[in-house]
Amino acid sequence: MAQTFAFLLILLGAQFMASSFKICAFNIRNFGKAKAANRKVMGALVQILSRCDISAVQEVRDFKGSAIRVLLRQLNRYDHSHRYSYLESKRLGHGSYKEQNVFVYRMDLVTVTDWCQFGEEDSSPFKAFVRSPFAARFHSPVTAISDFVLLLHHASPRETAHELDLLFGVCMELVQRWKTQNLMVLGDLNASGAYIPASAWAGIRLRVHLDFHWLIGDKEDTTVSHWTCCAYDRIIVHGEELLRAVVARSAKPFNFTHALGLSEEEALEISDHYPVEVNLRLAPRVQREL
Template sequence: MRTALLLLVVGLCTLNVALSLKICAFNVKSFGEAKANNKKVMGILLKILSRCDLCLIQEVRDSKGGAIQALVKDLNRYDKSNSYSYLESERLGRKTYKEQYVYIYRNNVLQVKEHYQYPKLEGDGTNETDVFSREPFIVRFHSPTTLIKDFVLIGQHTSPKTAMKEMDELYTVFKGIYKKWKTDNVMILGDLNAGCSYVTIKGWRSVRLRSDDKFHWLIGDEQDTTVRQKTHCAYDRIIVHGREIISSIVPDSAQPFNFKENFHLTEEEALEVSDHFPVEMKMLMKKKKKKKKKKKKMKMRMKLRMKMKI
C-alpha cells in the first residue's frame, strides 16, 4: 500500500512539473538569409524553438525581414499543436553593424500587452550616458494559465567590451519599468557576456543587479552556455525580480539546453546553428480546481486496488 501511495505522489509531482510554461533566450549568431536558406540549420532551430512557449532570439541580422518571417512560418508548420507569432525590435547598433531582438511566442498561450524600445541616444557611443550598444527591448506579457498572470521581459545582448557597465545600467532600466507600469515582476534575459574574460571579481561589486539581493540569477556563474568544448563560460543569463514571479518558478528548471548532445551533433554541426546554447526556465501553471466527482472516482479506484492486493 505504501508503495502504491508513493508512486501516486511521484506521479502527481511529475504532472505538476510538466504543466509549466517554458521561457528561453537564444543567441542564434548572425541569423539572416544564409541560415534561413540552410535546411539543416533551420531544422535544428525548429526543434529548439518548438520546446519553448516564449523565446527571445538575439543577433538577428536580417535587414530585409524575410528570414524571421520564414522561420516563424516554418515553426507553425512544424508544431501544428500551437500557433506562433513574433515581435521584433528596431534594428539596433552603432554605426553600420545592426542587430534585432525578436520574441517568438505561442499566441495560443501568451498575449502581448505592451512593449517599448528603450530610448536610443544619438551619437557613436563615446558619450558617457550612451551605455548600451544595443538598447533593451521590453515586453509585457499576459499569461492566463500560469500562477503569475503578468510579467515583463527585458531582452538584452551586451557588447563584450562594456558588458559590466551595460549589466549595471539594466538596474536603471528596471527602475524605469517600475515607474512606467507599476510592476516589479521582471525577467532580464539574453547574452549578457556575463562570464570569463568579460567580467572581473572586483567589477561585479559595482553591478547593481548583483549587489541587490532582490535580483535572483537563475543561471549560475559555474554553468556553461557555450557550444565549443574548449570554452566554459556563463555568458547567457536569466535574472528575475519580484515576489510573484520568483514564487512561480519551477525549482531547478533554469539551465542551458545542450542541443549538441540532445540532438547528437558534432561540434562543427552545432556551431553552424550557433556558438551559444539557449538558456531556459519554467513557470508553474495555476492548479485546476478538482471536481468532487473526480475525487470520489479516485477513492473508489484506490479501494479496488487494495481489495485486489488482499
Template sequence: MTSVSLLLSLLLGVADVRGGSEFRICAFNLHHFGESKSNKNEIMITLARIITRCDVCLLQEVRDRKGTAVSKLLQTIRRYDTRNQYDLLASERLGRKGSYQEQYVFVYRTNTVKVTDRYQYPDNMPGDEDAFSREPFVVRFKAPKTSIQEFVLIPQHTTPTNATKELDALYDVLQNVRRMWRTENVMLLGDFNADCGYLAKKNRDKVRLITDRSLHWLIGEDSDTTVKHSTSCSYDRIVIHGEKFNGAVVPSSAQPFNFQQEYRLTEEQALNVSDHYPVEVLLKVSSSRSFNGVTSFTSSFTAFQCFCLIICHLLS
C-alpha cells in the first residue's frame, strides 16, 4: 500500500465510523494477532475499520509476546478515527502452555464509555479448578448514553476440544460476578466454539449457560461467523443475562459483521485479517445524553466524505 493510498484509507475512515446515535458492543477473534500482522498496513487498516465501528470491542487470540502489536493497533485506530477517543484494557497473557498464550483486549471509546472495575477470574471453583485454558478477564463499564447505564462483559475464547465443559463453567463465572458486584446486567461474549463438531447437540442439555432460561443467546444457530466459504458455523456468540439487559438491546441487532462483503475483499484477503467475522449487538440509547460534554454529530462530515471520494477519483 502506497503512502497516498494509506492516507486516503485513513481519511475515508471517517465515513465508515458509525455515529453517536447507537451504542455497539462487538467481539472479534483476530486469529493469531501479533507482530507479523501488525507490520502489514492493509491488515491494520481493515482492523481499524472494523473496530472503530464499535463503542466497545473485545479482541481475542491476541498473541502479542513483545507487547508491541496491540500498541500499534491502538495507534492505527486513533489515526483512523479522530472523531472519537480510544483506549484499551488488556488481560495478562493466559494459557496453560508457556509456548501458547493469549490475551483478552478490550478497545473502547473513552468519550462514550468508562471502565469502572475489572476482575481476573481465578479459576479456582472447588471441585472444578482450572476449568478454563484462558480464564475470563471480566470488565465493568459505565455507559451513560445507553438505557442500561452500566453493564459487565465476561469474555471467553474456549478451547475447541473442551468447549462444552468451558461453556458450562462460564455459568459459575456469571454467578460469581453477579454476587461480587451485585449486578444483573451481564453479557457473555466471544469465540465460544459453540457449534459444529465442538458443541454436539446431544451435549447442549448439559450446559447450564444454555439451559438457564434467564439467559438470552442473541446470535442464532443459523448464523455463520466463519470467513471460509467452505464452513458455516456459529462459533462466536453473545449471551445476555436478565430481562432488563435484554430489554436494553435493539431488537434483531445482534449479528455477525461480514467485513469481506462490506469491504469487497477476496476470501484470501479476508482470511489474512481473520478466519472469524466479529459479532455485534446494539444497545438502546437516549439521544439527549452526552458523555463528558461530548455530543454526537454525523451530518457535518458529508462534505468531507465527498471531498475524499473526489480525490480518490482524481488519483485513480
C-alpha cells in the first residue's frame, strides 16, 4: 500500500493531487517574443496553463521558437510538481502570415505516441485549409481512457463553414490511420457569429453527424471583450468511450479576467480569447487511492 501511494505521488505530484485530468485549448493571440518578454503577461499565462495537464496553444507567431521555450521554462519553474514538455506543428498559413499550434503537456502524466500534420501533400484533399490541422495521439496511465487523440485547428474566419465540414474528413482519416474512435477536436474554430450563417450549419458534417458531441454550446462566450459574446472556441468529442470519460458539465470557458482579478484592459493584453477546457475522469485504480 505504501509503495502504491508513493507511486501515485510521483504520478500526480506531491503538492497537488487532482481529482480529474484537465485539457484546454487557448488562442493566446499573437504569442511571440514581445509577450514572452512581458513579465505580467507571462505570469498570467503560467497561472492559466499550469491548471491543465494538456494545453493546446494557438497563434504562436515566433519563427525562431524562443517564445514557447521561455513559456516552458517558466512553467517548469512555477510548477515543481510536474515536468512540462511540448509538441509543435509546422508554421501554418498560405501567405506571409504564419503561426503554429503547440501542445504543452505534463510529461510525467502523459506521453505523445504519434502525431500528424494534415495538408502537406499537394494531392491532399485537406490542402484547402488555410492553416492545416495538427493532431497528436496521447497515452496516459492516470486517465479513465488511456489512449486518445487531440485534433487542434485554428479555422480561417473567411472559410469557417467549409473548414469545419472538412474537419469531418480529417477525423475519419485519423480513425482509419490510428485505429481509434476516441478523438477530440478543439481550438479556435471561429464557430460563431457572422463567420457561420445560420443556414450553413445544416451542411457541416462535423455538426450534424450523430457521432460528434459539441461540449461548448453556441450560447457560451469565449471572448474577453464585453463588446462581444461568441462561442468561437470549441471542444468536440468523437467516440463513446472518450465521451464516457468526460466529467459531466466540466466543459466551459475559463474566465481568467475574473479568476485573476484583472481589468478588461489587462486581460486583453494576454488574449482576446478565453481558454476552453474539459476534464477527464481518472482511472479507477487512481481514484481508489486518492
